[in-house]
Amino acid sequence: MSENSNKSGGFRQQQDDLLSRRGRKGSVDRYIISRLLQYIKPYKGLLFAALGITISGAVLGPLRPYITKVAIDDYITPGDMHGLTMVSLVLLAVILLDGVKQFAATYLTQLLGQKAVLNLRMDIFRHLQKLSVRFYDRNPAGRLITRTTNDVEALNEMLSSGLVTIIGDLLQLFFIVGLMLYIDWQLTLIVLGVLPLIIYVTMTFKSLVRAAFQDVRTHLARLNSFLQEHISGMNIVQLFGREEREYQRHADINREYRDANIRTVRYFSVYYPLIELISSIAAGLVIWYSGVRMLNQDISLGVVVSFVQYIWLFFRPLQHLSDKFNIMQTALASSDRIFKLLDEKDVAAVPEQPVELQEFRHDIVFDHVWFAYHGENWVLKDLSFRVERGEKVAIVGATGSGKTTIINVLSRLYPVTRGSLSIDGIDISRVPDASLRRLVGVVMQDVFLFSGTIRENLAFGREGATDREIEEAARRVGADRFIAKLPGGYDYPVRENGAGLSAGQKQLIAFVRALLYNPEILVLDEATSSVDTETEYLIDAATAKLMKGRTSIVIAHRLSTVQHADKIIVMHKGEIRETGSHQELLAARGLYYKLYLLQHPEKIHDMPQAAS
Incomplete structure (x- = not known):
């Protein structure tokens, strides 16, 4: 735990340095996201369309358990076959509309991500062309290639499947809680009772995994630099018989990269089972309390069935959010490195009062x-x-x-x-x-x-x-x-x-x-x-x-x-x-x-x- 604490503390120092250098108030994450939004701005039509579809369709998923409750209590229990047929058709329509919504939102967000990332890549390359030769003297080519490939691809993933999906998941949670309260407020309180524990686990997870992702990206850049250099100079390696020695150096760098990835895997391997355990506890409490109330004839079967569905539906957006949080953490770590490159001031000098030389005369x-x-x-x-x-x-x-x-x-x-x-x-x-x-x-x-x-x-x-x-x-x-x-x-x-x-x-x-x-x-x-x-x-x-x-x-x-x-x-x-x-x-x-x-x-x- 001390190692993780040191890494986390080191990252907080990087945050402070970043904010001090850029002279901005607020968190580093907010600053980075505000810069990313500049690349989304030219395509705000796509963004608003994706958001509109996501927001308008956010209620479709949460409606399904409620329709199930209506079908059981109002049509199956009384034996109303005609009513059951009609409500089943409504449920089918909701499922189809939800599928269309997911297709449209996915297509638009992927299109938005690809267009924004294209502009970002072009800005990076344009900036690389402006940097002085001194900059390239002190920065390995592999590290710069990592910035323009792996780091940009991490951003693409966030822009394509991160921001809009997070808004959709949050809205789904809002509708789920609203419908749960409408159906039965007592069972809703049982489900919401585990929410503080989930928030605590997620915040602890965030503080650990952000530093781990920074470490992963650093080691990946080292690995790419080593490979680029040695592939270019493989003839020298072979001429001097250095294959085994360079293999061992590669193995050391590769092991460090592996260990950095394993640290992130360790955090996720603990986080996901914890969320699953908490959701199972909530489901167990709901089933137990519903059983007690059914024995007292204080609750209908439709309410119990719908709440069991709502429990898993409630925790699914939370798990999606944790997945998207993984993407966001990777992307924010990559963004920080990309914007440090774009903020690099070691550019070739531009004359303040330029004088054109049309020809050489003297x-x-x-x-x-x-x-x-x-x-x-x-x-x-x-x-x-x-x-x-x-x-x-x-x-x-x-x-x-x-x-x-x-x-x-x-x-x-x-x-x-x-x-x-x-x-x-x-x-x-x-x-x-x-x-x-x-x-x-x-x-x-x-x-x-x-x-x-x-x-x-x-x-x-x-x-x-x-x-x-x-x-x-x-x-x-x-x-x-x-x-x-x-x-x-x-x-x-x-x-x-x-x-x-x-x-x-x-x-x-x-x-x-x-x-x-x-x-x-x-x-x-x-x-x-x-x-x-x-x-x-x-x-x-x-x-x-x-x-x-x-x-x-x-x-x-x-x-x-x-x-x-x-x-x-x-x-x-x-x-x-x-x-x-x-x-x-x-x-x-x-x-x-x-x-x-x-x-x-x-x-x-x-x-x-x-x-x-």
């Missing part, structure tokens, strides 16, 4: 730029350099020197920490993302391909590109050769992240993308590091055409690919150590010279002499 200037991914662990340190329009600039250096980070801040995937980065004298923090990225096209080292066709992946950055334009771009890059050999050619289906295509083929696809995108500033980030010699030759030929008349920044590991750059910047531990042309840097016999000799030791005798 230069790119890094002015004393500092950057760190975390705290003050500086990756770029006081970086200053200029890239003129039409210039081809290469950035080289050892792994971890900050080369790719320069591209990240130029593309504004991450904001500059200190200093300024400007294009044509305008700080890029003032330029809208769409405007900036129209100018800057990036070919990354790790090419990501989406599920779809080769054609769709080639035209990813150029909506509306014609088949002729796509095929011409592929021909210029040299990608048409391998595409022609694929089954279906340009309509060949690409599997997840390009599975089945070689690294070189994926790089060629990335170059076609860039060619179709037609940026004024072209950035190549280690674009030929993963390809074979033949493919590198194709890419070198294509890039020569692609960079002609275009400002280019080339991040390179192979120094042989940057020898013809107008300017080479040598990075070391986040700082610029040298700048110059290939020949100037070799003659200086500095860091570039050492890197070049490491890659080309056979050319040591051909090196120019150091400047005197």
